[in-house]
Amino acid sequence: xxxxxxELREVAKKLLLEKKVDLIIGYEEGTLPLRTRPxxxxxxxxxxxxxxxxxxxxNLCFYxxxxxxxxxxxxxxxDIRSIIGLIKERQIKRENIFIIGVPCSGIIDRKKIEDxxxxxxxxxxxxxxxxxxxKGEGLEEKVDKDKLVHASCKSCKYRNPVLYDTLxxxxxxxxxxxxxxxxEEFASKSDNERWAYFNDExxxxxxxxxxxxxxxxxxxxxxxxxxxxxxxxxxxxxxSDTLIFHIIRTLHIAGRCVDCGACSRVCPxxxxxxxxxxxxxxxxxxxxxxxxxxxxxxxxxxATFKMDDPQExxx
Amino acid sequence: MRxxxxxxxxxxxxxxxxxxxxxxxxxxxxxxxxxxxxxxSFYPIQSAKEIYFDFLNSKKTPKDLFFPQSEVLLSxxxxxxxxxVKTILQKPRIIFAIRPCDAKSLALLDQVFDSEDYQDPYYxxxxxxILLVGLACTHPQQSCFCTSVGGGPFEKAHLDLVMAxxxxxxxxxxxxxxxxxxxxxxxxxxxxxxxxxxxxxxxTKEEAExxxxxxxxxxxxxxxxxxxxxxxxxxxxxxxxLGCGIxxxxxxxxxxxxxxxxxxxxxxxxxxxxxxxxxxxxxxxxSGHNPRISNRERMRQRVMHKFNYFVERYGETACVGCGRCxxxxxxxIDIREIIEEIRNE
Ligand code: SF4
Ligand code: SF4
Ligand code: SF4
Ligand code: SF4
Ligand code: SF4
Numbered sequence: 001x002x003x004x005x006x007e008l009r010e011v012a013k014k015l016l017l018e019k020k021v022d023l024i025i026g027y028e029e030g031t032l033p034l035r036t037r038p039x040x041x042x043x044x045x046x047x048x049x050x051x052x053x054x055x056x057x058x059n060l061c062f063y064x065x066x067x068x069x070x071x072x073x074x075x076x077x078x079d080i081r082s083i084i085g086l087i088k089e090r091q092i093k094r095e096n097i098f099i100i101g102v103p104c105s106g107i108i109d110r111k112k113i114e115d116x117x118x119x120x121x122x123x124x125x126x127x128x129x130x131x132x133x134x135k136g137e138g139l140e141e142k143v144d145k146d147k148l149v150h151a152s153c154k155s156c157k158y159r160n161p162v163l164y165d166t167l168x169x170x171x172x173x174x175x176x177x178x179x180x181x182x183x184e185e186f187a188s189k190s191d192n193e194r195w196a197y198f199n200d201e202x203x204x205x206x207x208x209x210x211x212x213x214x215x216x217x218x219x220x221x222x223x224x225x226x227x228x229x230x231x232x233x234x235x236x237x238x239x240s241d242t243l244i245f246h247i248i249r250t251l252h253i254a255g256r257c258v259d260c261g262a263c264s265r266v267c268p269x270x271x272x273x274x275x276x277x278x279x280x281x282x283x284x285x286x287x288x289x290x291x292x293x294x295x296x297x298x299x300x301x302x303a304t305f306k307m308d309d310p311q312e313x314x315x
Numbered sequence: 316m317r318x319x320x321x322x323x324x325x326x327x328x329x330x331x332x333x334x335x336x337x338x339x340x341x342x343x344x345x346x347x348x349x350x351x352x353x354x355x356s357f358y359p360i361q362s363a364k365e366i367y368f369d370f371l372n373s374k375k376t377p378k379d380l381f382f383p384q385s386e387v388l389l390s391x392x393x394x395x396x397x398x399x400v401k402t403i404l405q406k407p408r409i410i411f412a413i414r415p416c417d418a419k420s421l422a423l424l425d426q427v428f429d430s431e432d433y434q435d436p437y438y439x440x441x442x443x444x445i446l447l448v449g450l451a452c453t454h455p456q457q458s459c460f461c462t463s464v465g466g467g468p469f470e471k472a473h474l475d476l477v478m479a480x481x482x483x484x485x486x487x488x489x490x491x492x493x494x495x496x497x498x499x500x501x502x503x504x505x506x507x508x509x510x511x512x513x514x515x516x517x518x519t520k521e522e523a524e525x526x527x528x529x530x531x532x533x534x535x536x537x538x539x540x541x542x543x544x545x546x547x548x549x550x551x552x553x554x555x556x557l558g559c560g561i562x563x564x565x566x567x568x569x570x571x572x573x574x575x576x577x578x579x580x581x582x583x584x585x586x587x588x589x590x591x592x593x594x595x596x597x598x599x600x601x602s603g604h605n606p607r608i609s610n611r612e613r614m615r616q617r618v619m620h621k622f623n624y625f626v627e628r629y630g631e632t633a634c635v636g637c638g639r640c641x642x643x644x645x646x647x648i649d650i651r652e653i654i655e656e657i658r659n660e
Pocket of ligand 4: 634636
């Protein structure tokens with residue numbers, strides 16, 4: 001067992017025993033190869049189920065949106081940025097949340113494993129320090145974790161928690177690489193190419209809304225897509241309906257998205273939602289010099305007005 | 316074995332399938348599993364080369380060929396409000412390489428949309444023109460539990476024709492209906508079955524059945540569910556749920572929809588879209604009251620409908636064990652575990 005996992009269990013146990021929190025939200029092993037999943041622990045004894053590894057892919061902030069008690073939450077760098085957003089936007093109270101921060105060197109993108117499997121079934125997955133071993137019928141393949149890291153984690157500059165109540169394990173090195181090279185490359189394409197790309201992505205969308213539901217920035221009691229009096233836009237699978245959903249969601253989370261990648265990871269149809277989100281993030285950074293979820297004090301750009309705000313777009 | 320049965324069985328070599336489908340393609344639109352963007356789904360094909368034969372199962376079920384996710388039921392110019400318009404125009408279709416579990420799910424949908432009490436004209440019209448060519452599962456997955464809900468990887472029920480990959484470049488083909496026989500007769504290059512093919516088939520079938528490792532006891536589950544509507548179990552099993560549409564939209568048997576009227580400058584449309592009991596809006600009443608107020612009630616509805624209400628009404632479980640909900644749930648909610656918990660409650 002990893003040292004940090006042991007430490008995590010002890011910390012969680014103590015928090016419950018000392019009644020500092022009523023509930024721990026963390027990860028446990030799941031029922032499919034390489035899957036972990038969220039777990040809710042109220043009894044100190046149960047903390048032995050907690051795990052912390054490369055496969056802890058869910059952003060657990062979804063559950064904070066609903067929690068009514070004092071919660072201890074296991075949170076990676078990006079999850080903590082989500083928590084900061086939720087506190088700033090008064091969705092949760094800082095004093096009700098005990099942040100168990102875990103430095104994170106990036107987490108798995110299971111879609112990359114699907115690519116390696118090429119349709120074969122994964123019967124077992126074993127994680128070691130630097131590799132994942134994939135096993136199946138006539139299949140045994142070792143893959144470096146580096147090759148499986150989610151795109152959001154690759155360039156993440158906040159792998160070490162920016163806010164926490166206790167820190168598990170040691171600090172790690174930050175992500176490398178130019179964050180916006182993909183966006184820039186994409187932006188340099190022709191209108192037609194970009195339009196074709198988005199249409200193609202949207203054409204696979206089944207409107208399950210998992211991307212929205214899991215997003216820590218999407219917490220409206222009723223989303224615009226669900227309103228029926230009046231109906232703001234159509235529910236069909238026509239790209240004009242699905243694309244509008246994604247474009248409006250991108251606008252709603254501009255300056256609030258922390259690039260946790262949760263939306264892309266939950267999508268059952270492999271839709272690359274990150275391109276839109278990154279573009280919005282880049283624009284907010286350039287126009288307002290603001291990055292979401294870094295500090296509790298800095299005011300969100302969409303909720304403030306400064307005389308020198310750029311406004312060339314108002315014609 | 317009677318003589319007539321033998322005529323209904325043939326062997327086709329993998330490389331012959333293209334020719335056969337080409338002939339069938341003259342009269343039918345053929346939908347088959349195709350891999351696009353890393354996902355396998357059913358698409359209309361022009362050539363057998365597009366088919367992805369080695370798929371485990373498709374991401375989406377082929378149910379939307381009968382019951383599309385979004386369908387205009389009526390459409391008319393604004394001035395003619397009140398006039399009904401006929402809609403469906405469809406060349407006869409073949410769904411090629413449908414899995415036995417998905418074929419079974421269609422039989423369940425038939426009970427809902429094409430029963431004595433009610434016929435859904437859109438569904439019925441589509442269904443009539445569609446032939447099902449099955450492909451037996453030689454690679455059932457870990458998450459498959461078809462054998463626990465009355466199915467099996469080599470189950471032939473509800474198909475017009477079934478094929479099984481014998482692993483030596485040959486497929487065993489068996490016609491199960493007259494229409495299926497018709498499809499088989501379209502190509503006279505199909506070969507006669509040899510005794511060793513038959514042996515191979517039996518062995519492949521046995522091996523496949525052994526691979527279905529998930530065994531659930533579903534017998535009597537509906538009675539148990541009758542008693543535990545208010546059980547604290549429901550507080551536990553839903554906790555992780557995100558309330559999304561994945562498990563119901565990718566499910567073989569889910570069939571809920573909502574009607575919506577839309578109008579633009581020129582036309583009025585009545586549209587039917589899939590809906591899901593996992594969505595909060597599913598049961599919001601006109602007053603604003605919502606009887607299924609949280610994920611707890613919604614998860615209970617999903618389980619109750621599949622394993623209790625549907626059984627009560629149609630005598631069968633509204634789950635064919637395809638495992639799609641298990642595979643694709645973003646928080647690994649596993650219907651097998653829920654069933655286990657219910658049994659142990
Ligand atoms: S939009 Fe996606 S990446 Fe951004 S915060 Fe929401 S879930 Fe995370
Ligand atoms: S999760 Fe994927 S399929 Fe579902 S609504 Fe979002 S983009 Fe569409
Ligand atoms: S797919 Fe999973 S998270 Fe989504 S509604 Fe179903 S059980 Fe809940
Ligand atoms: S409930 Fe799950 S396993 Fe059962 S038919 Fe639906 S998707 Fe398949
Ligand atoms: S489980 Fe839910 S979505 Fe599926 S058919 Fe039943 S009520 Fe409808």
